[in-house]
Amino acid sequence: MANPSLLILAGDGIGPEVMAEVKKIIGWFGTRRGVTFDVSEDLVGGCAYDAHGTPLTDATMAKAQEVDAVLLGAVGGPKYDSLDFSVKPERGLLRLRKEMDLYANLRPAQCFDALADFSSLKKDVVAGLDIMIVRELTSGVYFGEPRGIFTEGNERVGINTQRYTESEIARVSRSAFELARKRNNKVCSMEKANVMESGVLWRQVVQEVHDREYPDVELSHMYADAGAMQLTRWPKQFDVIVTDNLFGDLLSDLAAMLTGSLGMLPSASLGAPMANGRPKALYEPVHGSAPDIAGQGKANPIACILSFAMALRYSFDMGEDATRVEKAVEKVLADGLRTADLMGPEGGSPVSTSAMGDAIIAAL
Amino acid sequence: MANPSLLILAGDGIGPEVMAEVKKIIGWFGTRRGVTFDVSEDLVGGCAYDAHGTPLTDATMAKAQEVDAVLLGAVGGPKYDSLDFSVKPERGLLRLRKEMDLYANLRPAQCFDALADFSSLKKDVVAGLDIMIVRELTSGVYFGEPRGIFTEGNERVGINTQRYTESEIARVSRSAFELARKRNNKVCSMEKANVMESGVLWRQVVQEVHDREYPDVELSHMYADAGAMQLTRWPKQFDVIVTDNLFGDLLSDLAAMLTGSLGMLPSASLGAPMANGRPKALYEPVHGSAPDIAGQGKANPIACILSFAMALRYSFDMGEDATRVEKAVEKVLADGLRTADLMGPEGGSPVSTSAMGDAIIAAL
Ligand SMILES: CC(C)[C@H](C(=O)O)[C@@H](O)C(=O)O
Ligand SMILES: CC(C)[C@H](C(=O)O)[C@@H](O)C(=O)O
Numbered sequence: 178m179a180n181p182s183l184l185i186l187a188g189d190g191i192g193p194e195v196m197a198e199v200k201k202i203i204g205w206f207g208t209r210r211g212v213t214f215d216v217s218e219d220l221v222g223g224c225a226y227d228a229h230g231t232p233l234t235d236a237t238m239a240k241a242q243e244v245d246a247v248l249l250g251a252v253g254g255p256k257y258d259s260l261d262f263s264v265k266p267e268r269g270l271l272r273l274r275k276e277m278d279l280y281a282n283l284r285p286a287q288c289f290d291a292l293a294d295f296s297s298l299k300k301d302v303v304a305g306l307d308i309m310i311v312r313e314l315t316s317g318v319y320f321g322e323p324r325g326i327f328t329e330g331n332e333r334v335g336i337n338t339q340r341y342t343e344s345e346i347a348r349v350s351r352s353a354f355e356l357a358r359k360r361n362n363k364v365c366s367m368e369k370a371n372v373m374e375s376g377v378l379w380r381q382v383v384q385e386v387h388d389r390e391y392p393d394v395e396l397s398h399m400y401a402d403a404g405a406m407q408l409t410r411w412p413k414q415f416d417v418i419v420t421d422n423l424f425g426d427l428l429s430d431l432a433a434m435l436t437g438s439l440g441m442l443p444s445a446s447l448g449a450p451m452a453n454g455r456p457k458a459l460y461e462p463v464h465g466s467a468p469d470i471a472g473q474g475k476a477n478p479i480a481c482i483l484s485f486a487m488a489l490r491y492s493f494d495m496g497e498d499a500t501r502v503e504k505a506v507e508k509v510l511a512d513g514l515r516t517a518d519l520m521g522p523e524g525g526s527p528v529s530t531s532a533m534g535d536a537i538i539a540a541l
Numbered sequence: 542m543a544n545p546s547l548l549i550l551a552g553d554g555i556g557p558e559v560m561a562e563v564k565k566i567i568g569w570f571g572t573r574r575g576v577t578f579d580v581s582e583d584l585v586g587g588c589a590y591d592a593h594g595t596p597l598t599d600a601t602m603a604k605a606q607e608v609d610a611v612l613l614g615a616v617g618g619p620k621y622d623s624l625d626f627s628v629k630p631e632r633g634l635l636r637l638r639k640e641m642d643l644y645a646n647l648r649p650a651q652c653f654d655a656l657a658d659f660s661s662l663k664k665d666v667v668a669g670l671d672i673m674i675v676r677e678l679t680s681g682v683y684f685g686e687p688r689g690i691f692t693e694g695n696e697r698v699g700i701n702t703q704r705y706t707e708s709e710i711a712r713v714s715r716s717a718f719e720l721a722r723k724r725n726n727k728v729c730s731m732e733k734a735n736v737m738e739s740g741v742l743w744r745q746v747v748q749e750v751h752d753r754e755y756p757d758v759e760l761s762h763m764y765a766d767a768g769a770m771q772l773t774r775w776p777k778q779f780d781v782i783v784t785d786n787l788f789g790d791l792l793s794d795l796a797a798m799l800t801g802s803l804g805m806l807p808s809a810s811l812g813a814p815m816a817n818g819r820p821k822a823l824y825e826p827v828h829g830s831a832p833d834i835a836g837q838g839k840a841n842p843i844a845c846i847l848s849f850a851m852a853l854r855y856s857f858d859m860g861e862d863a864t865r866v867e868k869a870v871e872k873v874l875a876d877g878l879r880t881a882d883l884m885g886p887e888g889g890s891p892v893s894t895s896a897m898g899d900a901i902i903a904a905l
Contacts, residue, residue: 253735267735297666297774318682318703318737325738332707335742339682339703343696369790371617371631373682374689378699402794409773409798410661426733427791430766434773 182244183214186221190466191476192250198478198534199485222252222266232269246492247459251466274314277457279446281352282314286432291510296437308415311353312425316345319422339375346382353419354391363395363416367404433463440477440518443484445491458492460484474529477516505540546608547578550585554830555840556614562842562898563849586616586630596633610856611823615830638678641821643810645716646678650796655874660801672779675717676789680709683786703739710746717783718755727759727780731768797827804841804882807848822856824848838893841880869904
């Protein structure tokens with residue numbers, strides 16, 4: 178059988194630094210576990226724009242369609258702020274999501290025991306927190322047409338379109354119900370059905386899929402504003418949350434921040450199964466490109482490493498190896514190793530990006 | 542000169558209970574301060590639907606246009622969940638906002654010293670917090686056309702339109718800059734300009750208004766997802782936040798929850814000046830109709846009372862009287878009075894809605 182294939186798109190800012198540590202782990206799997214990945218690398222985001230005048234070339238896009246999984250670092254930076262909307266670094270990432278049809282974005286918000294003190298929330302509110310946000314990633318206001326800035330009379334008008342079809346809602350809700358069955362069997366769906374018709378349809382379709390296919394899962398509905406409140410008040414009431422692209426963007430960032438461990442949180446973006454049975458997949462840390470600390474060896478590689486662990490689990494059916502990587506991360510944290518982002522106000526001496534990566538390999 | 546006029550729309554759930562306490566305060570102003578308000582009352586929301594088959598009659602709408610200020614309690618309840626979208630209780634509130642053209646929704650998120658322990662956030666993160674969220678309230682995805690649920694091929698499609706004109710963005714940003722000048726002179730504007738063209742225009746127009754009319758105010762821009770994170774991480778970095786209708790809905794609820802005092806937070810919705818120089822105005826608590834505790838005398842009337850204080854300040858130029866009401870609220874809290882929603886896990890004996898109202902009057 179062919180080796181599993183990976184396309185690495187390290188991107189901008191701290192992307193290349195944190196991805197370097199993932200490459201060490203991939204190497205470890207080759208030498209120590211006899212699992213060799215065929216790895217290719219390419220550009221996305223600002224660095225692709227610098228090289229080719231576009232944040233994602235057609236050639237890179239084609240490669241992404243062929244591999245078993247894409248690993249992405251981060252895109253963007255102030256250098257590109259003044260670029261035209263259509264060639265901004267983010268467009269590269271959005272094109273990957275859309276053309277690979279990665280409709281289910283899995284964003285676990287987990288609080289690591291060793292870091293519970295680090296949250297801005299009280300320890301009892303977040304200790305042991307483990308929720309999964311499933312965000313729709315290929316539709317909604319991110320992609321709806323018409324869109325743009327137009328002139329009407331003598332003024333400009335900015336327009337975007339929130340648009341969801343029944344089948345788009347149904348397939349992502351199935352992802353949420355499937356995940357819930359392997360967790361605590363609870364799904365909370367969030368929208369603004371009191372204000373938006375697209376939310377009315379969202380709520381209806383999620384309920385229909387539930388009643389028809391997943392009656393054993395406990396389903397509730399919440400308005401997204403109340404959801405933001407409840408996540409802040411008592412996040413442990415949730416197991417799996419399913420929501421649309423835009424609400425998911427805000428709510429998953431909020432949930433990530435609850436844990437106090439933004440530099441720690443991975444994500445998986447999954448599409449339909451390919452011919453080989455594996456889902457189309459892209460894995461990336463939740464954090465951004467952090468241009469302020471790029472190139473200084475300060476970045477925390479854990480979110481990117483845990484994204485690779487998600488790849489092991491969801492793309493390569495290597496759940497035990499995924500757990501092994503996760504346990505290694507927990508071990509180095511319990512041992513007290515901290516990158517700069519994990520320093521509390523009391524200070525301490527942070528380790529570098531590569532020292533953190535090495536320690537995780539040693540713990541493997 | 543004619544007495545200042547008020548239209549009270551107590552609405553559903555706990556609305557009438559909390560409004561009853563405001564009426565006592567209005568009475569106190571008549572007898573003790575010689576300020577008599579002409580008060581009329583009417584229906585909005587579910588109760589209006591029950592009586593008239595619509596959540597807001599044209600007659601009530603017309604009255605709202607004529608008075609100096611509207612005081613609203615809350616709308617909605619599970620009883621009305623299955624109603625058609627067009628007659629849901631919320632449509633009454635949204636019609637008031639739209640037809641009165643109340644474009645600037647002021648939502649202070651303040652942490653009361655006596656309640657800082659009550660937040661799910663650490664005390665040092667929220668103690669002394671005092672930020673003002675200015676939410677655009679008459680446009681965006683709440684009102685944009687086309688909207689609805691349509692059939693395409695053999696499936697349903699839900700559509701809403703996010704739409705902002707230059708002048709809509711400019712006027713609400715002016716409200717934010719004006720407020721900032723009276724506070725700490727800082728405005729942070731939030732959108733998703735990296736993903737939505739309407740956000741690109743939002744950012745441009747806010748910047749232009751700033752550069753042309755308010756160069757003395759410190760202005761920054763943040764993506765709304767990062768905004769949700771930063772509000773959770775260290776809310777005290779903000780002074781005034783200006784954002785659109787939908788982001789404002791989520792972010793202001795999040796900010797309210799940070800303070801741990803949801804039952805405490807008021808809001809003002811302001812439009813353009815009327816012939817008498819007063820702005821069109823509606824005041825309402827941030828909390829909802831809380832049907833689970835309605836009619837039991839358990840609700841906290843403070844948010845509604847503080848909304849009346851905002852009316853004194855923004856509609857009637859009675860800033861000192863507003864402060865007097867706010868100080869009375871602080872005093873009863875410092876004295877240890879708590880309604881049921883303000884009970885910590887240690888328990889205690891809560892006071893009733895009306896006992897809280899009476900205590901505030903005594904403190905006046
Ligand atoms: C970078 C940006 C386009 C992206 C988004 O808005 O989806 C990011 O915030 C995310 O959540 O992955
Ligand atoms: C009741 C509802 C229509 C309303 C909104 O979404 O604006 C509420 O959540 C608010 O924030 O005032």
